Amino acid sequence: MSDLPSCPKCGSTLTYEDGALLVCPECAHEWAPGEAAAEDGPKVVKDSVGNVLADGDTVTVIKDLKVKGSSLVVKRGTKVKNIRLVDGDHDIDCKIDGVGAMGLKSEFVKKG
Numbered sequence: 001m002s003d004l005p006s007c008p009k010c011g012s013t014l015t016y017e018d019g020a021l022l023v024c025p026e027c028a029h030e031w032a033p034g035e036a037a038a039e040d041g042p043k044v045v046k047d048s049v050g051n052v053l054a055d056g057d058t059v060t061v062i063k064d065l066k067v068k069g070s071s072l073v074v075k076r077g078t079k080v081k082n083i084r085l086v087d088g089d090h091d092i093d094c095k096i097d098g099v100g101a102m103g104l105k106s107e108f109v110k111k112g
């Protein structure tokens with residue numbers, strides 16, 4: 001049994017080690033094991049100006065945002081406390097006064 005990672009290109013599990021590289025015999029792809037691992041590293045979520053966001057941060061909405069499935073609008077300048085970072089298109093989970101729980105896109109907020 002081998003515990004080598006499968007080929008990132010074709011998914012083959014027949015990969016083998018060649019020195020520092022891993023080689024796939026099926027599609028001839030060669031790569032360094034570190035490369036694949038880096039993609040699984042912690043995701044960094046940044047706001048509209050490049051500040052790194054973290055769970056529990058307070059952010060300010062920088063443009064009017066319509067709330068999906070309702071007529072509510074989150075106004076530009078709204079402060080959102082205690083955000084939670086999540087995976088996905090809307091990468092911030094939060095609760096906004098008068099609106100409730102919703103997802104925001106980090107590109108539409110600014111830290112602080």
Ligand SMILES: [Zn+2]
Binds near residue numbers: 007
């Ligand atoms: Zn392959």
